[in-house]
Amino acid sequence: MSAGTLSGLQQPEVTGALLDTPPAAPAQDGVDALCEQLAEVCRSATDPLEIAASLEFDGLNDQAVQAKYGFPDVFALAEEMHRRVPVRPAEPESPPDPWRQGFGRPALHGLLYSLPAVCFPAATGLLSGPGAITVLLVSMLASWSASQGLAYLGYLRLGRGDDAGTRHVLRWGMFVLLAGVTGAVWVAGTITSARVPAMAFAVGQGLYLLSATVLMVLRAERLLLVVLAPGCLAGTGFLVLGKPSGLALATACALAATPLLGAVLAAWLTRGGERKVLSGNEVLAALPSAVFGLLAALLIAFPVVPGWGAGGSGVNPGALLAAIPLSLSMGVAEWTLYWYRRRCARLLRGTGRVGRFRRRSALILLAALAQYLTATVVLVAAVVTGATALGLVDPQWTSAPQVVAYLALGGAMFLALLLQTMGCRLVPLVACGAAFAAEFAARGLGVPAQLAATGGLLLFLTLYAVAVLCKAIRHG
Structure with a gap:
């Protein structure tokens, strides 16, 4: 027994070996x-x-x-x-930003909107006589309305990936609508006994607007610089040289070359389009755009018409000072619209609370409006300064309210365009129609009526846009 006991106790080496060896790791389950x-x-x-x-x-x-x-x-x-394994989902890759746009293309658009204004002072010889202003106004109203409707139909087909159908709609739409503009000018000219040169210039104005619409829908804006070159270069030279009578005929021919060249290029780019008849729904969908073009033309042109604007005392000088800057500002408006959509898209992706989105999107909207108005003020100041230095105008402080009225109109048009791109089409149309009706009814008051109408329109559209566009569903 004792041997067994001793044998059980005498194990120092074995025990030490076990203590010096690390314990075996548990079997891995894989x-x-x-x-x-x-x-x-x-x-x-x-x-x-x-x-x-x-x-x-x-x-x-x-x-x-x-x-x-x-x-x-x-x-x-x-x-x-x-x-x-803790759940840590990887952040998805950011989708491509459809609203990223450089300033080059909008700036080009603003330049293209304003360059045709050079042709009008050079064409004063063609626009003399009774009824000249009337046929120009009728042409402007008809062609602005027609071009807006045609642009909508073109972009509608283009958005469906129907390139052949787009070319067909643009080609035949341009010809059919040109016939309508020509008919309206002929009726107005017959009633007012307008001279043939004035009627021809009015038809050319409509032809240029329609062909320019076709080129811009097809993203061929740079060709419009080629189209405008004959009329703008000849018109500028004619004015710089003091309108010499010996160059009047050559200048008139150069002015006529611009709309004709635009029509040729538009017809060439839309060749080979597949014949696809417009549906009634497509035509009805284009009506709001056409009506908006008509109302915008009325609001812009009304104060310039002698005997209507400025309290019936003649041409509105403030309106003429603001015309070119307002046209240039359309490029700023386009860029600002893309800026607004891009910021709201980022906010929607990075915000999980509805209340926070509403507050931040309202600030973005107001910042976009302030950005547009600031840029327009700078453009007005630059144009007035340049025109004064060249001795073309002698601005007076009395024109300031007229310029402010046009600035308000520009801001209202920016908001109306923004609302239409976001699917809110009816309310801006009703508001613009009400503003023009109020301005027309109070035309005897002159500039105060214009200032009240455009200021009221800007205020209403601002409040409406804040109420409607701050909903996340509008940006989904």
């Missing part, structure tokens, strides 16, 4: 390695079923899981993997 292998799936999985689906896709069935990992089935293994 799940950690599998979790590491499928780490991306596990981190992004919101439910174990997603991991189970990935395991089965890799060829692991219940029998393989039992044999290799000791779990009864795939779903039990997936639950264990989901427990071991």
Whole structure:
């Protein structure tokens, strides 16, 4: 017994050896390695079923899981993997920004909107006599309305990826609408006994606007610089030289070349279009755009018409000072519209609270409006300064209210365009119609009536835009 006892106690070397040897690591079940292998799936999985689906896709069935990992089935293994790996879903890649746009294209558009104004002072010899202003106004109203409707139809077909149908609509739409503009000018000229040169210039104005619409829808804006070159260069030279009578005929021919060249290029670019008849729904959908073009033309042109604006005392000098800057500002308006849509899209992606989105989007909208108005003020100051330095105008402080009225009108047009792009088409039309009706009814008051109408329109559209465009659903 004692030997047995001694034999049991005398084991110092063995005990020391056991203490010096680290304990054996527990057997690995292989799940950690599998979790590491499928780490991306596990981190992004919101439910174990997603991991189970990935395991089965890799060829692991219940029998393989039992044999290799000791779990009864795939779903039990997936639950264990989901427990071991914290869920940290990877941020999705940012989608491409459809509203990113440089300033080059909008600036070109603003230049193209304002360059035709050079042709009018050079054409004073053609626009003399009774009824000249009337036929020009009729042409402007008809062609602005027609071009806005044609642009809508072109972009509608283009948005469907129907290039052939787009070319067909633009080509025949230009010809049909030109016939309508020509008929309206002829009727107005017959009633007012307008001279043939004035009627021809009015038809040319309509032809240019329609052909320019076709080129811009087809993103061929740079060709418009070629189109405008004959009329603008000849008109500028004619004015700089003091309107010499010997160059009057040559200048008139150069002015006529601009709309004719535009029509030729528009017809050439729209050749080969597939014949597709417009549906009644498409025509009805284009009506709001056409009506908006008509109302915008009325609001812009009304104060310039002698005997109507300025209290019936003649041409509104402030309106003439603001005309070119307002045209240039349309390029700023286009760029600002893209800026607004881009900022709101970023806010929508980065905000999870409705209240915060409403507040921030309202500030973005007001910042966009302030940005447009500031740029327009700078353009007005630059144009007036340049025209004064050249001795073309002698601005007076009495014209300031007229310029302010046109600034308000520009801001209102910017908001109306923004609302239409966001699907709010009816209310801006009604508001613009009401503003023109009020201005026309109070035309005897002159500039105060214009200031009240355009200021009221700007205030109403600002409040309406803040109420409507600050809803997240509008930007989804």
